[in-house]
Amino acid sequence: MAITRPEKEKILKNLETGLRTAKIIIFVNFHGLNVTASHKLRKLLREIGVKYLVVKKTLVRKALEAVKFGGEMPKMEGELALAYSENDPLASAKAIEDFAKKNKTIKLIGGVFENGYLNAEKIIALANIPSREILLGKLVYVINSPIQRLVVALSRIKK
DSSP, X not given: OOOOHHHHHHHHHHHHHHHHHOSEEEEEEOTTOOHHHHHHHHHHHHHTTEEEEXXXXXXXXXXXXXXXXXXXXXXXXXXXXXXXXXXXXHHHHHHHHHHHHHOTTOEEEEEEETTEEEEHHHHXXXXXXXXXXXXXXXXXXXXXXXXXXXXXXXXXXXX
């Protein structure tokens, strides 16, 4: 059944407001994804606060043109879904990338981060950034390492 013009306008309006408030938007090609895997992906994303929408490409292009992000929009080939988050952008990118590694049918096409378009490689690079806690642990290790080495060196000096 075809979507009527007022329904399309309502979807477009909701999509524009969601894209304006999102910290990250990820374009996903889900061609070949079966129903059970799709439900798992939706449940995973819902748990971390990511909205996942399957919308017609023409409506997505209109919404993205209305929001006016910088850079060049990636080619949107295949069946398109949007995953966007108003919370932690790296967690949503990491969740989708991990799911894409397990299910080869889903592919990242690109996305929007900090009001600029990114290609798939940059979105994957964002997904591979360690979490804040891991980075803080590494920072503490780097700060503590010289002191620890000095203590070890001094303790080995014999009187």
